[in-house]
Amino acid sequence: DSTIWSLYLKETEKDDKELANSLQVGVDELLIFAGLFGAILTAFLIESRKDLQVDPVQEILQALQSHFAVPTSQPFQVSKSSLVVNCLWFTSLALTLFSALCAVLAREWLAKYIPVSPGSRSSDACQRLLRVKRAQQWHLESVVTGIPLLIQLALFLFSAGLVLFTWNNSVALGVLMLFLIVFAILLYALGTVFPLLSPTCPFQTTASRNYVKFWRTAFISPQASSLYAMQRLRRFLSLQCHEPYRR
Numbered sequence: 428d429s430t431i432w433s434l435y436l437k438e439t440e441k442d443d444k445e446l447a448n449s450l451q452v453g454v455d456e457l458l459i460f461a462g463l464f465g466a467i468l469t470a471f472l473i474e475s476r477k478d479l480q481v482d483p484v485q486e487i488l489q490a491l492q493s494h495f496a497v498p499t500s501q502p503f504q505v506s507k508s509s510l511v512v513n514c515l516w517f518t519s520l521a522l523t524l525f526s527a528l529c530a531v532l533a534r535e536w537l538a539k540y541i542p543v544s545p546g547s548r549s550s551d552a553c554q555r556l557l558r559v560k561r562a563q564q565w566h567l568e569s570v571v572t573g574i575p576l577l578i579q580l581a582l583f584l585f586s587a588g589l590v591l592f593t594w595n596n597s598v599a600l601g602v603l604m605l606f607l608i609v610f611a612i613l614l615y616a617l618g619t620v621f622p623l624l625s626p627t628c629p630f631q632t633t634a635s636r637n638y639v640k641f642w643r644t645a646f647i648s649p650q651a652s653s654l655y656a657m658q659r660l661r662r663f664l665s666l667q668c669h670e671p672y673r674r
Contacts, residue, residue: 432552439555440541447537450571454530454537457575461527464578468520468585475516475592478509508595515588519581526577533571540567575633579615586611 540562562568586608594601621628622635 432549436552436555443541446568447541450568451534451537453575454533454571457530457578458527461523461530461578464582465520465523465527468516468523472513472516472520475509475513479505479513508591512588512592515584519584519588522577522581522584526574526581529574529577533574536567536571572633579633
């Protein structure tokens with residue numbers, strides 16, 4: 428009995444590690460990208476934040492003009508475009524930091540998903556089954572794979588703010604940025620739609636993967652998936668039981 432459960436746990440350990448490692452790689456890449464993107468975004472915010480404050484040189488000039496009774500210019504007012512750009516970029520920075528926090532938490536979740544040793548007893552097999560069932564019940568894989576959507580939304584907000592920022596300085600530069608961003612969005616949309624039309628399409632995005640998983644969960648009955656899992660378990664146990672006789 429212990430031999431069978433030990434073999435079962437070793438086989439299932441491969442699947443569990445494969446799932447955890449695939450998610451782990453995505454989380455690590457997200458952390459690297461979030462760090463680089465946050466640094467670039469901060470540099471833009473340092474420059475754009477100046478538009479929300481009065482220039483010290485202008486304050487000195489206004490003070491001198493008022494002292495010598497020279498007609499002063501209009502008081503400082505923040506332009507709507509500068510306010511919108513800063514709102515978009517500060518929101519993008521907040522989403523980037525939040526996605527990095529979620530990625531750090533996801534690393535902890537995945538670390539607890541794989542035990543230190545697979546075990547060899549029936550109780551270890553029950554613990555493994557409960558761990559997998561809880562992960563499926565709470566949609567662990569969907570939650571972890573959905574974290575990149577936050578950084579993608581942050582990137583979209585930054586791109587929208589970049590178009591407005593460059594448009595105010597130069598219309599030609601703003602048109603160029605708009606063309607490049609629309610082209611990138613079109614490629615992302617195609618990468619999202621193609622896997623839904625053709626399951627064999629290798630080009631996928633986070634949105635398309637989550638939609639396919641939702642479709643399978645919503646339209647494939649739990650009884651069918653459980654029956655398939657039980658059939659795989661019975662096939663595995665039957666092969667292991669007949670293996671000594673073959674030898």
